[in-house]
Amino acid sequence: MFSLGHANAVAELLCPASAVSRAEPGVSILFVPQPTFMHLDLDQFFVAAERLRDPRLVGRPVCVGGADPRARGAVACASYEARAFGVHSGQALRHAHTLCPQAVFVAGTPGLYLELSQQVRALLEARAPRVVPRSIDEFDVDLSGCERLLGELPAYARRLQAEVSAETGLSCSVGVAGTPLVAKVAAGAEKPAGFVAVVPGGEAAYLAPLPIRDLPGVGPVSEAQLIELGVRTIGDLAALDPELVRRALGARGLDLSLRARGGLPQLPKVHQTAGAFAVGWGLNPAAAGPPPTADPETVLPRSLSRERTFSTDQDDRNVLDAALVRLVESVACTLRTRKLGARTLSVGVRYADLVDASHRGRLPRELDEAAWIQLARALLARLLRRRLRIRRLRVAFHGISLRHEQRLLFNGEPDARSRQALGRAMDSVRSKHGWESLRWASGFDGEP
């Protein structure tokens, strides 16, 4: 009942029967509430959502990320049937198509994903004291100190998992442990529909045999650096003097040392990485997410950006300019509908040789889209000094804050104010007739 699958083996390893029977009869043990966290991870989420929409996709290899496998793009989510052919998320669509030509390629339905994600979140919030979304398909739940109310916590988590699946039709994997980090790793250990509970106090021992790359926060670069230090498993890292790791990897090394020991037994107030969809996850800003709420818990994103990869590398100034204008407009629309302001604007490119570069500049205080476009054009002009074709163009706003309409009413010049009004009018037309119904004249680039 306490654990299933390979968690049984872990439980046996970490808490052998002999250790339990050593407790003397009649000795009462002071109850100290164990920190207990549950991590829930929706299995192949985008594919599962598409299958709810279209049951014909069930049982077939599916790739979400683009309807045309010959176009430039990447797999956002692959079904387990497709993964059997070597397809994985992040892979180029073209490559996925080569590996698995019989797969169905789907563009994706961001609005649906957001809706389902919110449904799962609401269900968890109704049954647990604290839920913190980590991304659109992952949730951390703090169950610490709830034994009296909820009974044995791993068993409760198991029931929650079944309930989420029954209510939403989405399969999910769950991990339970004394720290959110270990719960997350445990949830990923036996996907899909996995359930792993780590014995309290056994967090570091659970992580120890796993390859270093399985530790969240270790990417290809850190992995290579750690292997240099002779570290192959998470246990190897945990055994190393943190100061030594810091000298080799900087501040990140210190953080990884802590993680290798299981991480902190607490949840942050919010996962800042969840801000992306808290504010409006989606490709089409006009349709992104629910209207802004007065919820004081709402997390402000640190930045908002849009980017576009061209079907063929571009050096046509008109095409680049048109794309730039549309990207600025797109983020500007999100800022306006969310009543947000920004301090700086950055324009970035990926050149044909796959090198990235960016420049940024300070935004004028007024919410003046025309001035923003002017700044974006100046930044792009600097990037085009490198005489190479452009593969990808990106516009990002940083220093996001809540907009103070009042100040603007008094400070904006009449001219800027009327342009703000124009921007709002454009948003309103778009909300009725669609994003494509209206563009700045320079936003036409000949592509549909």
Next chain:
DNA sequence: TCTGGGGTCCTAGGACCC
């Protein structure tokens, strides 16, 4: 691994000020 589209945080180095 042969590279999308969002995001996050960290850091080095320069500008500027006292």
Next chain:
DNA sequence: TCTGGGGTCCTAGGACCC
């Protein structure tokens, strides 16, 4: 008139995540 030390802000880039 060849030049210290520190703090802070900004920019560009890197690593990582889903």
